[in-house]
Amino acid sequence: MPARPHSPQRSERLKAFLVEEARAAGFDVARIVAPDAIEDYAPAGLDAYLQAGRHGTMQWMQETRDRRSDPRVLWPQTRSILMLGMNYGPDRDPLEALARRDRAVISVYAQNRDYHDLIKGKLKGVAGRFAARAGADVKVFVDTAPVMEKPLAEQAGIGWQGKHSNLVSRAFGSWLFLGSIFTSEPLPSDAPETDHCGSCRACLDICPTDAFPAPYQLDARRCISYLTIEHKGPIPHEFRPAMGNRIYGCDDCLAVCPWNKFASDAHEAKLKARDELREPALADLACLDDAAFRALFSGSPVKRIGRDRFVRNVLIACGNSADPSLAGHCRERLNDASPQVRGAAVWALSRLLEREELLSLAGQAKQEPDDTVRHEWHRALETT
Template sequence: MPATPQTGNKAERLKAFLILEARAAGFDVARIVAPDAIADHAPAGLDAYLKAGHHGTMAWMEDTRDRRSDPRVLWPETGSILMLGMNYGPDRNPMEVLARTDRAAISVYAQNRDYHDLIKGKLKGIAGRFAARSGADVKVFVDTAPVMEKPLAEKAGIGWQGKHSNLVSREFGSWLFLGSIFTSAVLPPDPPELDHCGSCRACLDICPTDAFPAPYRLDARRCISYLTIEHKGPIPHEFRRAMGNRIFGCDDCLAVCPWNKFASDAREAKLQARDDLKAPKLADLLDLDDAAFRVLFKGSPVKRIGRDRFIRNVLIACGNSADPSLAEKCSDHLHDPNPDVRGSAVWALSQLLGRDELLSLQARSKEETDDTVRDEWHRAFTQD
């Protein structure tokens, strides 16, 4: 059905009902934005991002360009959009684990249940109750759909896109899960938020891989979150040492933002981290076969990358650990069925062992036939 105009008082009442429902469902912030609010700048910014190739292998961003740049292309009946945010802020600075090189750093958002599942269920409940009250049509989206959530959240006044391109809130810093409810009802929009970054460039300067070619621009191909999650195949050599012990995502540019609050200064997050995922031992993670990986990460975003890509990342972290005691477990992966795992094991061992020990292991791996793994062995003996 087409967008449904509402009279002033009725529209205000429906908006108030919607906001109350969102709060009751556990969202920390909920605000209305018009569907044409990002039309002036978001499409141009997206086009420039895609033209520069900064999306890497995420071809779906280009495939969904038209729907992504205009909510009305995604759903022509859209009259208003409710943007919602849920705080997932940690109780301490997540960068503390980076100094514990025998441990793995998993991004804060992935230390509990997959937020897509958690939020989508709540959105469906809110949308259903609103539809029953208003008679309007509704649709819900959480991240996986072609919706430019961060620009829409900025125009709704939830926060602003910082120089790291993520949403920043004066109340919650960089720690907000976003979701949206599209409705055919036309509701009063909220005013947008202003940019409060000022001259600060902390998020740009801390990036281990220089993934920001300019403020407000991210080259995903250099981003550790992209490399550990989206990137298939071997991790490019130029980024391996910079990865440190980050095995799933990277929180550096988020955590360093001065708008963040931790511990007693932060409002209680809706998702508390699992203790076993706050700083797991690299040695324990190396033991995971596919079945054990699935059990450990059941319901977690980590599960989506699969065991092989995960172990690839863990082996890079082992190579950066400066802990030779991990070498024996790394060597067990020289015969892994997956060539990316075998190649990462070679690199890890080249960082942990001396030349003679490495030669002994290579002699036991003469049957290697994969060219990428053979190249890893060659590099192991020719690197500076």
Template structure:
């Protein structure tokens, strides 16, 4: 039985939400309406219509629910948007010059943020419901909710030219979560766009994934290619990936608003020592068991060992380190054709022609699954 709704003065209710959110470790909180993002639907529709979502079919399948939050829960009257800072303690761009090391996106260097934030959201939602008698639902990037437009509408920041949320206080480093509620809450004013004439995020992209300001083509984005894309990395993007093996922070890290950013206060989001700059050699040695053990509790575990090692092999091919050749060669016999194919490419970048040809002749006749990789590797760059 739903407890009776208790009228609470709006000012006191807002104070309660902010105090509880701060206690739980959230860094910012704001409120908007479910119908506050009318312009987001057409933008998303154009993105999907152009095929820029790549193989992320779920975006097309949930298009209407994403565009209209009320379709997800018609009874919702307010959306409480919460943000948690996950800022790194050093500039992640510096790691890109260390080609014997792997660059893992800042957000994935420790615990899965979904798990960290969802538990805190549930706690806050339960306290809010107990105080007001209103119904609540919580979401953390696990349902068709457009968190970034809702956060911008609530005033937590604005969507920059790279389409990600930017905050004047926290720069680019905010995880978002939402509490939908039947309560009628006073809303906050949306944040205005402070990008001005700056193009830093557009110009730094290694794969030119931004067709225009405020537009992204996921099919060219290294984060998509290393996380969502299940097949071989398209050849045209391999060299540009450098040592980025899981995600890419370039467009986030270069934003001038990061001068106001600060390192995260949440220990579970701070980089683990072994994931801050892991050696490519160590990652190339991971079998499925070792991969699962190393990345237990990490968002990286979701993509599986084969896709992960595929990307590590691309980084190995870009490393100019012939010391990695024995590990690369061993992966030519890996059970996964995805891994074997990436190993062929890495071999073609690291081995001399005589060594490459010897291994090619020994392997092509035995491995139809990756024969195309051997043929492509023989073509001039």
């Protein structure tokens, strides 16, 4: 079949159809960007990030560097990219929960079903209808694929990458899920957005672990989101007190952004928090076994880190709670099958118990078979 002519009128009609379909599917914003729009700056920024080691143990970022830095390497047929945004703004200030130290704070985006599933299904529907109309090839991506979504969204005019390195929108603040549809159909691009951060540095100043070495730069190794989600081993001691009661992700730099106040109530978020995940009690979460963890977080992005890493985070929060009533739950985890959990339990108890009480548990330290947990015991008994 001969290729259809790419007249400007046809391209404009197809673009209007695609954007209309995206809106009808529930996306709040949809704009077109050319696949070469980020080639002059994004790859260099990615290389500097990787060379500095700021990606931590996320080795997949290094392995997918070429595909990540150029959409045409990921899919050579790409002629246009539709970037889409979906509002997930919370109905209350996430920072308020940080003061309730006996409660756990889960990042806003993870308080309901996995947004990857929600968005990918909608993307496939929109892409399929466009492919049928245009006779074009399409591919859809959410942020698990090696796509530099934030720079592409900036060049599409959806928002700009703020000083916290996340996307900021004048209409939705820092609360947008992003997705993309790659197509072989050439479509007219939209104008990029400009930076509107000005002299504001609220997102930099609020970071509990000083994860921003400079504006627009993030060191993931210091970021609580990275530490609670991506980091697989014991969390470095220097960051544990600053984690507070954050057990999955961190919304501080997003929640403090002044542009959030311009997110109109008319822009209704597509995901509402599950009541049981808004501010669950640390006492309840510390007791979860694998089956209970899977049941509670079925369909949630939290499930992907696994029970052991999750309970590790919960025990760190228990240690930061200053609530001695949680010590019993931490003591139960000293016999957990996971060394990761046992080590976090030791640290939590060193914060919750008086020295004499902690010394009474020293017998368990002598029986501990894991080197990392023995190190936790040694440190706790030496510094308490």
